[in-house]
Amino acid sequence: xxxxxxxxxxxxxxxxKDVELRCDPIxxxxxxxxxxxxxxxxxxxxxxFQGNSAxxxxxLPSDRFSAERTGESVSTLTIQxxxxxxxxxxxxxxxxxxxxxxxxxxxxxxV
Amino acid sequence: GQSLEQPSEVTAVEGAIVQINCxxxxxxxxxxxxxxxxxxxxxxxxxYNALDGLEETGRFSSxxxxxxxxxxxxxxxxxxxxxxxxxxxxxxxxxxxxxxxxTMLLVSP
Numbered sequence: 403x404x405x406x407x408x409x410x411x412x413x414x415x416x417x418x419k420d421v422e423l424r425c426d427p428i429x430x431x432x433x434x435x436x437x438x439x440x441x442x443x444x445x446x447x448x449x450x451f452q453g454n455s456a457x458x459x460x461x462l463p464s465d466r467f468s469a470e471r472t473g474e475s476v477s478t479l480t481i482q483x484x485x486x487x488x489x490x491x492x493x494x495x496x497x498x499x500x501x502x503x504x505x506x507x508x509x510x511x512x513v
Numbered sequence: 514g515q516s517l518e519q520p521s522e523v524t525a526v527e528g529a530i531v532q533i534n535c536x537x538x539x540x541x542x543x544x545x546x547x548x549x550x551x552x553x554x555x556x557x558x559x560x561y562n563a564l565d566g567l568e569e570t571g572r573f574s575s576x577x578x579x580x581x582x583x584x585x586x587x588x589x590x591x592x593x594x595x596x597x598x599x600x601x602x603x604x605x606x607x608x609x610x611x612x613x614x615x616t617m618l619l620v621s622p
Contacts, residue, residue, distance in 0.1 A: 406555075443614060443615075444600060444613055445600065446612075447612075450609050458606075458609065493555065493556070500561040500604070502548075502610065504556045505555060506554065506555045
């Protein structure tokens with residue numbers, strides 16, 4: 403597609419439930435990133451996929467967070483047993499060079 | 514570890530020039546990027562400096578001094594639509610970016 407697509411755009415979930423966030427990168431972009439942005443804060447790196455290499459998971463805050471990507475296509479970020487501190491905007495970006503192209507994010511609210 | 518410092522907020526009037534500074538401490542360095550984010554929107558790429566000096570793109574310019582671990586974003590002929598948050602980001606690994614906390618720019622008439 404023309405840009406990075408994320409779904410859903412908004413998600414409200416109850417504490418303790420699992421959520422799955424989806425990212426469709428730009429076709430041909432081999433690199434894909436997930437970032438988290440809390441209200442009024444900067445972007446916090448979560449995980450990075452590059453082609454078929456093992457992902458860089460160094461930013462995942464706990465073992466409740468996991469992500470998958472099949473080849474160079476769609477990625478899903480799963481948060482298990484959500485907590486209120488997980489409330490944030492989750493941004494996906496893809497890249498083929500120096501600049502990232504971000505999606506519009508998924509705003510997650512845990513109540 | 515990585516750390517980036519930038520002012521939390523800058524105010525200016527339409528037509529003015531504003532400079533947003535960024536200092537960084539990283540274990541490796543490949544380049545400094547700038548991103549713009551309007552409220553509720555996605556960050557958008559503005560510029561990337563891998564070498565020392567000034568890069569100009571229209572009304573926006575970005576500067577890097579690797580010896581000083583310092584860079585800045587210069588916005589000229591400010592417009593109301595430039596009101597947004599601006600993030601500096603360091604590329605310290607092969608591809609991953611570490612972002613600063615952002616500078617909110619408020620442009621008034």
